[in-house]
Amino acid sequence: MPAPYCRRFIVSEKSAMETAIVVPSSTPSGLLAPPLSSGILTQDELKKIAAYKAVEYVESGMVLGLGTGSTAKHAVDRIGELLRQGKLKNIIGIPTSKKTHEQALSLGIPLSDLDSHPVLDLAIDGADEVDPHLNLVKGRGGSLLREKMVEGACKKFVVIVDESKLVKYLGGSGLALPVEIVPFCWNFTAVRLQNLFETHGCVAKLRTSGENGQPFVTDNRNYIVDLYFKEDIGDLNAASDEILRLAGVVEHGMFIGMATTLIVAGELGITIKNK
Numbered sequence: 149m150p151a152p153y154c155r156r157f158i159v160s161e162k163s164a165m166e167t168a169i170v171v172p173s174s175t176p177s178g179l180l181a182p183p184l185s186s187g188i189l190t191q192d193e194l195k196k197i198a199a200y201k202a203v204e205y206v207e208s209g210m211v212l213g214l215g216t217g218s219t220a221k222h223a224v225d226r227i228g229e230l231l232r233q234g235k236l237k238n239i240i241g242i243p244t245s246k247k248t249h250e251q252a253l254s255l256g257i258p259l260s261d262l263d264s265h266p267v268l269d270l271a272i273d274g275a276d277e278v279d280p281h282l283n284l285v286k287g288r289g290g291s292l293l294r295e296k297m298v299e300g301a302c303k304k305f306v307v308i309v310d311e312s313k314l315v316k317y318l319g320g321s322g323l324a325l326p327v328e329i330v331p332f333c334w335n336f337t338a339v340r341l342q343n344l345f346e347t348h349g350c351v352a353k354l355r356t357s358g359e360n361g362q363p364f365v366t367d368n369r370n371y372i373v374d375l376y377f378k379e380d381i382g383d384l385n386a387a388s389d390e391i392l393r394l395a396g397v398v399e400h401g402m403f404i405g406m407a408t409t410l411i412v413a414g415e416l417g418i419t420i421k422n423k
């Protein structure tokens with residue numbers, strides 16, 4: 149039996165215009181995280197709630213895109229658990245990073261790749277920012293290229309976040325828009341990226357890792373330049389085109405029009421928004 153929560157958890161489903169509210173008497177089934185004594189959930193507990201809700205969309209026989217990051221990790225754990233319990237069968241997972249590949253392997257989830265499965269039924273992944281139109285910024289974990297390839301090949305893409313990820317416009321949290329670039333003359337590409345958005349007060353910074361400031365290297369052996377904006381990026385498709393037109397750029401972290409469902413876990417409950 150899941151541990152009872154100290155208060156009722158609200159699930160509200162929203163599509164374009166209407167809002168339906170369901171009020172269950174407990175958290176999503178199987179969620180074992182106990183409430184804090186204050187009744188306030190941690191960010192990680194909210195991530196887990198969103199992830200478990202998303203896994204309710206998974207059916208036996210599906211080919212699944214497995215996301216990357218601390219929120220997606222809960223979803224992958226849950227899929228592994230349901231497979232082990234025999235509640236899900238014949239799942240094939242397509243991981244979006246080496247880290248998720250290792251996690252899924254350790255859980256015994258059968259894995260494949262886009263070459264063998266070019267069309268996926270469903271992907272579940274987190275995001276760094278989500279705007280009201282379900283456009284996303286992804287890639288703070290550095291896996292944006294594989295995530296975009298896998299999630300772009302899915303019939304359904306369910307995004308799972310805690311409410312801190314919601315923004316009015318992309319870039320609105322003050323966090324970076326990641327761009328994966330080739331290592332060759334990375335500074336040249338970083339300067340060109342910054343110049344593209346000069347009028348938006350853009351600052352481009354090479355992402356580093358560890359104490360010695362070495363460049364962060366992606367699973368594809370590329371670098372990441374993080375773009376910080378002082379002002380709204382504006383037309384996302386135009387910005388995307390301009391970034392992708394630069395020869396040293398591999399991919400950027402704006403996921404425009406890709407998400408089909410958003411699951412947000414917040415202090416007041418779960419909100420589900422469909423496109």
Ligand SMILES: O=C(CO)[C@H](O)[C@H](O)COP(=O)(O)O
Nearest residue numbers: 217218219274286287289291
């Ligand atoms: O895009 C990603 C990794 O490249 C992640 O989905 C994103 O950074 C969200 O991470 P978390 O769930 O840990 O908050």
